[in-house]
Structure formats: structure tokens, C-alpha cells
Amino acid sequence: MKAEIITIGDEILIGQIIDTNSAYISKELNKIGVSVHQITSIQDEREHILQSLKEAAERVDVVIITGGLGPTKDDITKKCLCEFFNDKLVRNQKVLKHVEDLFAKYIDTPISDLNRDQALLPSKATALHNEYGTAPGMWFEENNKVFVSMPGVPYEMRGLMEREIIPRLIKNYSRPVILHKTVITYGLGESAIAEKIESWEDDLPKNIKLAYLPNLGRVRLRLTARGDNEEQLIDAVDKEIMKLHEIIGDIIYGYEGDDPVELVISKLLVEKNWTLSTAESCTGGRLASKFTKAPGSSASFKGSVVCYSSESKIELLGVSKELIEKHSVVSAEVAKAMALGAKEKFHTDFAISTTGNAGPTKGDSDAELGTVFIGIATPDGVNTHQFNFGNHREKVVGKSLNKAMELLQESVIKLRDDN
Amino acid sequence: MKAEIITIGDEILIGQIIDTNSAYISKELNKIGVSVHQITSIQDEREHILQSLKEAAERVDVVIITGGLGPTKDDITKKCLCEFFNDKLVRNQKVLKHVEDLFAKYIDTPISDLNRDQALLPSKATALHNEYGTAPGMWFEENNKVFVSMPGVPYEMRGLMEREIIPRLIKNYSRPVILHKTVITYGLGESAIAEKIESWEDDLPKNIKLAYLPNLGRVRLRLTARGDNEEQLIDAVDKEIMKLHEIIGDIIYGYEGDDPVELVISKLLVEKNWTLSTAESCTGGRLASKFTKAPGSSASFKGSVVCYSSESKIELLGVSKELIEKHSVVSAEVAKAMALGAKEKFHTDFAISTTGNAGPTKGDSDAELGTVFIGIATPDGVNTHQFNFGNHREKVVGKSLNKAMELLQESVIKLRDDN
Numbered sequence: 049m050k051a052e053i054i055t056i057g058d059e060i061l062i063g064q065i066i067d068t069n070s071a072y073i074s075k076e077l078n079k080i081g082v083s084v085h086q087i088t089s090i091q092d093e094r095e096h097i098l099q100s101l102k103e104a105a106e107r108v109d110v111v112i113i114t115g116g117l118g119p120t121k122d123d124i125t126k127k128c129l130c131e132f133f134n135d136k137l138v139r140n141q142k143v144l145k146h147v148e149d150l151f152a153k154y155i156d157t158p159i160s161d162l163n164r165d166q167a168l169l170p171s172k173a174t175a176l177h178n179e180y181g182t183a184p185g186m187w188f189e190e191n192n193k194v195f196v197s198m199p200g201v202p203y204e205m206r207g208l209m210e211r212e213i214i215p216r217l218i219k220n221y222s223r224p225v226i227l228h229k230t231v232i233t234y235g236l237g238e239s240a241i242a243e244k245i246e247s248w249e250d251d252l253p254k255n256i257k258l259a260y261l262p263n264l265g266r267v268r269l270r271l272t273a274r275g276d277n278e279e280q281l282i283d284a285v286d287k288e289i290m291k292l293h294e295i296i297g298d299i300i301y302g303y304e305g306d307d308p309v310e311l312v313i314s315k316l317l318v319e320k321n322w323t324l325s326t327a328e329s330c331t332g333g334r335l336a337s338k339f340t341k342a343p344g345s346s347a348s349f350k351g352s353v354v355c356y357s358s359e360s361k362i363e364l365l366g367v368s369k370e371l372i373e374k375h376s377v378v379s380a381e382v383a384k385a386m387a388l389g390a391k392e393k394f395h396t397d398f399a400i401s402t403t404g405n406a407g408p409t410k411g412d413s414d415a416e417l418g419t420v421f422i423g424i425a426t427p428d429g430v431n432t433h434q435f436n437f438g439n440h441r442e443k444v445v446g447k448s449l450n451k452a453m454e455l456l457q458e459s460v461i462k463l464r465d466d467n
Numbered sequence: 468m469k470a471e472i473i474t475i476g477d478e479i480l481i482g483q484i485i486d487t488n489s490a491y492i493s494k495e496l497n498k499i500g501v502s503v504h505q506i507t508s509i510q511d512e513r514e515h516i517l518q519s520l521k522e523a524a525e526r527v528d529v530v531i532i533t534g535g536l537g538p539t540k541d542d543i544t545k546k547c548l549c550e551f552f553n554d555k556l557v558r559n560q561k562v563l564k565h566v567e568d569l570f571a572k573y574i575d576t577p578i579s580d581l582n583r584d585q586a587l588l589p590s591k592a593t594a595l596h597n598e599y600g601t602a603p604g605m606w607f608e609e610n611n612k613v614f615v616s617m618p619g620v621p622y623e624m625r626g627l628m629e630r631e632i633i634p635r636l637i638k639n640y641s642r643p644v645i646l647h648k649t650v651i652t653y654g655l656g657e658s659a660i661a662e663k664i665e666s667w668e669d670d671l672p673k674n675i676k677l678a679y680l681p682n683l684g685r686v687r688l689r690l691t692a693r694g695d696n697e698e699q700l701i702d703a704v705d706k707e708i709m710k711l712h713e714i715i716g717d718i719i720y721g722y723e724g725d726d727p728v729e730l731v732i733s734k735l736l737v738e739k740n741w742t743l744s745t746a747e748s749c750t751g752g753r754l755a756s757k758f759t760k761a762p763g764s765s766a767s768f769k770g771s772v773v774c775y776s777s778e779s780k781i782e783l784l785g786v787s788k789e790l791i792e793k794h795s796v797v798s799a800e801v802a803k804a805m806a807l808g809a810k811e812k813f814h815t816d817f818a819i820s821t822t823g824n825a826g827p828t829k830g831d832s833d834a835e836l837g838t839v840f841i842g843i844a845t846p847d848g849v850n851t852h853q854f855n856f857g858n859h860r861e862k863v864v865g866k867s868l869n870k871a872m873e874l875l876q877e878s879v880i881k882l883r884d885d886n
Contacts, residue, residue, distance in 0.1 A: 088506070119657060122677060160662055261478055340773070363812060
């Protein structure tokens, strides 16, 4: 079962917004055995929309369309779907009621005819309830193909996928199993890994595919297996990963699940009733942003001091002025004092600190561009680690973030296993 | 002059990564008058790559390809380009030297044949220097069409676009002018705006197109004009915007330039030698992350306290315990005390605070889900503002972030204009 995602909207093609919806949709479809064959982004332009619908229907079984469902004139997806299916618009009373309720509850301005017209749907469409917005999803079936249209607002789209579209696909269609397992490694580049695992890679079963995903200091190895029997696929993939461990076990750091690393760490912390804080210089609040993203994160994450000046390191984290003067603000000693400072101020079990020179200019210290120190304070003490993360600001900050997460995860797991 | 972007890589189609490259490329092409007609994301699969190259060449003048240039077996873009152009691989000595230099300077593991093979290029390709990585860009011309291939690593791709591809397109091709001007409004929904400006919209000149872009509490109105004479286009767009001011001037908040709002604010601050800090509860470090993103941001941004517990609000920001007990942690009084606390602790001229209930659970306070207080401390005093940002965590945090930026920008501009 193959799908194509069509995103409609000039804002994508002029680069005004980044298309995050397609990644989410792809991931959810993959989980239930639907492969995404192609993602196509096109303008709010009638001929182009009609042509793309036609081409997609030739390539795949399921066409998922996002965008172009707003109440204003520039949004023409609904009209084009009507034309494509040779259909006409009719008013859906249930949708109308929902639109009126949303206006009554959350919106200050009075409801207008344009808003009410959100309840006009092609007669062949099944309306899908959109809890967070006024544009309903639409589901069409024609010639054994499924077409689904959703608004482009990310949380509205996700609500529709989760509650309406995925359950319908699961219920109505038999699908193969697609299994991804991703091994996270660090310490070696992709070509060095490729050489070590060459004969293993050549001997992989035909239904298992390997991909290398290098990213800011990590290389992830993704195994994708396709088949009909989930248990057999899991066994086959696990067998290959065991072989992989025999070859490069020393650089395998973990597996990528559905959870991002910060959530994995949060869960580890909550399990032990441990808490965390951060003291961020070169990561500038990105560690805190990651840890506070998940609902319920306040159970383990207590806070962060982002200190972009030496003074704030001194005053808010209690780093001593003499220490900074003696060792410079980018130093193991300052990273250590920052981590201990955060741990103390926030009364947490763990604390991470980052201080470095991300460039492009040298800033407050003489440290070479790319130099970063990371400190990890644990109930057992504090460690610091020095790195050079290269010659590009984004690379330096990104690698600092990844490395800090890695080091923290190691420390948390170590302490858990030691106890 | 029309372009298509083809991104190659299974990781996009299984949702393992978000394609941020296409937005960047689209924006840069638009700036020089090249319209992006379509963005197509496909797998690392020979037939699909060859087919997509063929179809794109039928649709557009310039085909920009990213991804699939790594040294490992799963990356097959170079091979496919060779086949598509009926070409063969030859070793490029200059590229080889660069690969060897990068290994000598930044990479611990010894260089291998796989790495050296990054210097094998199709003979018809012009190699484009990739300063940050081992895979060079490639430029092909055939039958009056241009094909460009770049690695998918974002900062490598951006370096190539900026230094190699954009200058070549400017030099070798005459292009029309595409002008975007985006008006930022807040306070009215898109349909309410649409009704107010209906006759203005209907009377727009044929070469000016309007789009509505609602996003977390703002509606942006984008005017796109196409033509040959830049001056005339600027005049025509400005004339329309003046008319727009007469109709909805009260809700127009500014214009979207190339700079994101945080950079606009940073520039305003630096101009006056003013400084900023933040005290973040419900935004969890996102304000700090935004302000620290730009190189040189430490000139105005001094730091943030992310306080995810009442204790840290008390201990790190000096909010009084009694105040929290009396008014609850989500209150105007606490927002005010947090902003003043940050302003004092970081010794800054301005400070923003956020405290709210982003859900899904109620957390430390009894405040209704979606309630957010934002405090803005300025050299003249402190203001607080109360909002309800709705029923979804991401919406609440996103709207808090946007609103805090808006309120701060207003305050900074007001103080500048008053002095």
C-alpha cells in the first residue's frame, strides 16, 4: 500500500514556511505499514492541483492532501477537489454547528458567512471532525483509491490524522508490516563504519535495507524491513543487530525509538524520582526548550539559567570571578562550576552545563572557535568534557546539544545500574 | 524562469527528518526572480530518481537536487546523475585535495578509499567547492536546462547556495523580478480581515497576488508582485499597502522582512545600547533560544532564567513566596515579579516574563488551561498582560512566544520614539 502526500500552498514554495506536516504524516503512515512513495509540494494554482491529483492517483493507493482549506479567496483546494471528483458543494449541518461553537467559545470577532461556508463540503466527501479548527477533514474514495484532505495548521492536521485518518486506514485496508530500527552510534564517521561493516551489509537479507544517517557527531544506522509477519521481521532485524554488535558494539550508543532522546532521559529520571536542571551558555536555552517540550516535563525538569555574560555566571550560578579570570570563561573549571551551581540553585540531582565558543567571533574568551566544554553534575560528583565541534556556529551549537544529551543519558543510566 | 527542487532520501519519506532545505532554497531562488514550481521528495531508488529528473526537466528550467551524496552504498544520487547524463566518473584532483585537508584538520579517523571517492565526479559536471564537507556540489547544463546537485547537510547546502549557485544563476541568466511584501496584523481572524478588505482585494492589479497566512494569533497578508521593472513593482505594491492602511491600519503591526522578529528586536536594542533578559515558565527557554540564535546576540541578550518550579521562581528570581501563595503562580502579580526579577538579576534594561498553564494538566496552579500572563519590564516600569491561548499545548506555547515578542517590540519602539 503506497501513499503520496501533496502539500498545497504558495508559502511552502516561496520558502515562507517549512513543511513539517509531511514528516509527521510519513511517520504515522509508516507505523501502520503504508509506504510514502513521494511528497509533492505545489502552489495554490488550479491546473497544477488538478494535474498533481491525477498523477498521484496513477502512482499510489492513498493520496493525502494538506493545505488550502482556509476561508479566504486564495485557498482553492476544496473547489479543486469538487472539480476533480465532478462533484458539488453541500452544507454539512454538523460541521456548521461546530464552527459556530468554536466562534462562540474562543473567538472575539463575530462569525461571518465566510466562516459558515467552511461547512460547505463536496457531496461525495465524508466529513472528518476537526476539533481545533473550522475546516473539517474530507475523505473520498474513488476507483479503489483513497483521497484525504486536511487543513495545513499542524496541530489541527495531527488531531485529524490521529483520531480519524489512521483509524480508518487500519480498519478498512490490509497492510504489510514496515519495521524500522535505528541504531545510534558515535565516535566514527559514516565511511569508517561502512568499511567495518561492509561484509555484514552485503549479506543482509533482501527484505532488509540499510541507511546511514550522519548528523552532527552521530551516525545513525537505520534498518528497514518489509514483510507480512511482524514477529518474523522483528526476529530477523534483531538477529542482524546482534551481528552488528559483534562488529561495532563499542560505538553503539542506543536505539532510536519513537521518543526523542530528551523524552527517554525524562522517563529515566521520573522512574527514579530524579530531577534535572541546566546551565547554558553556548546552547542558549536549547537544552531547556527540549526538556520542557513534553507535557508533564515539570516532574523531572526544574529549570535552567541561560547565562550569556560572565556576570550572570557569577551572580546567578555562583561561579567565582577569580575562577573565570584564571581559567577563562570557556574552560573545564567554569563548566564544572556552572553545573554545580545549577544543581545547587535548582536543588536537582543532575545538572548539565555548556560553555563554548560557537563563533563566528571569539566573544568573551580566547578559546579557539568551536571549543566547547560540557559539565555533567550527578549525585556522585561532576565531570567535564572538552570538544572541538568545528567551524560553523550551527554545527557547534547542534553538536553541543547532542553531545550534552548523550553524556547525560550515559550518566543517568550508569547511576541507575550502579544502584 | 522556473525551478523544481528534488530532495532525495528515504529519511524524508519515512518522516525521520524534516526537510528544512527546500524552504531555504525556495527563499533564495525567489529573491533572484526564480519561481519554485514544485518541490518533490523521493526515495534513494534508481528508477524513481531517473523518472523524477526527466519529469522535472519537462516542467522547469532549473532542477535543484539535494541529498544522496554520502560516501556509503545507500547514497546513489551521483550514480544516477551519471546514468541520466550518459556520463562516466572521473577523479577531480582539487576536490581530492580538499577531502584530504578536511580529514587532516578535523577528523580523527584515518581517511579511506570511500572518502577519497568523494572526488569522483561525472565528467560533464562542474565541481562546486563545499567548504564544510567532503561532497562537492555539481553543476550540469544540458539542452538549455540547468541541473544542480548538492549534499543534504543543511549548512553545507547553504554554503554552496550562497557562494556558488546563486552567483552563477545571477551571472548567466536574465530573470524577472519577484517581489514579496508581507504585512503582519493581529487582533482579527483571517475571515474578518477578508470581509473588510474584499473590494480592495478584488481591485488588485493582475500582477499582484494576495495570500492570507494565519499563524498562532497573527494573520500575515502577503502581496506577491511579478514583472520586469523592480522600481515599478515596488511602487505598485507600496501603493496597495497604503490603501490597505486606510482600511485596516489599526491592526497592522509591521512588515515581515528577511529578519525574524527576534533579530529585528536585537537590532533595535543594539542601536540604543539596550539589553534584555527573560524569565520563562511556560515558554521553557524558547525565548532565550530565539534570542541566542544569531551570531553576536550576546551584545544585547544577557540571559534567561527558565523556572519550571515555584521554588526556582522564588530562589533565582526573588519572587516572594507570599506573593505566589496569595495570587497563585499563574497570575499577573507573579509575571510582574518575574520580569522585575530578571531585569535586576541580569542588570538589563528590558525583561520579558511568561507564566501560564499550557496543559494538558493543570500543574502548579488552578488557572484555566490556556491562561498565560506575560510581563514586560522596561526602564520606565513594568506591564503585564493576560491571555487565553486555547486548548492545545503547542498552540499555547507558540502563541505565548509570538505575543511576548510583539509586546516587547512595541515597548522597545515606544521607548525609542519617546526619547
